[in-house]
Amino acid sequence: MSQYGFGHAIRINQLNLGFLFRFQNFFIGDEVVHRGDTYGFAPFGFSGVTVNRTGDGLEATLIFPNNDLTRAWAINAVEDRNIIEVDVLLIEDSDRDTGPNATHNIVHSYVGQVTGGQWDNVSLNLQLSSLLDAVGTDVPRRSLTRELVGNLPISNGVRLQ
Secondary structure, three states: OOOOEEEEEEEEEEOOOEEEEEEEOOOOOOOEEEOOEEEEEOOOEEEOOOEOOOOOEOOEEEEEEOOHHHHHHHHHHHHOOOEEEEEEEEEOOOOOOOHHHOOOEEEEEEEEEEEEEEEOOOEEEEEEEEOOOOOOOOOOOOOOOHHHHOOOOOOOOOOOO
16 A cells, blocks of 8 residues: 655745755655755645636745744745745655655646735735736736846726727
8 A cells, every 4th residue: 555645845936046945845854865965854844726717827835843943034925926836745754764755746836926924923924926827816016127038008088909
């Protein structure tokens, strides 16, 4: 009888500096090689449905324990609107001795921008919104400029044909 486990691997990317942190949440106290990079252990959870039936994205949440270490980089992640990539992994070998070195299959990948965060006495939550979602509750912060979209109308009498 085979046993499978689910774990997550996250990459925290600051726009101009590249990947700052890589964490996994399955092998406690171990480092895991995933996609050619080393991921250290951090206790975190990933929750939220990323797409629903109507096609508009919903926010996802990363939940970490609230301590001085997580608050230090999480505040910067919110202020700098970091990009976080999450891989949901199917872990076939959960043996502590061989599992961290085994190949893990990616079930799903999610890329989101940190749009908010909050903490209480126990947990620190980071809200992630899809970079491609203009329908959801929080459009990623970007300004319309002539370089991005061309000439903008100066009248409200615009018709689409």
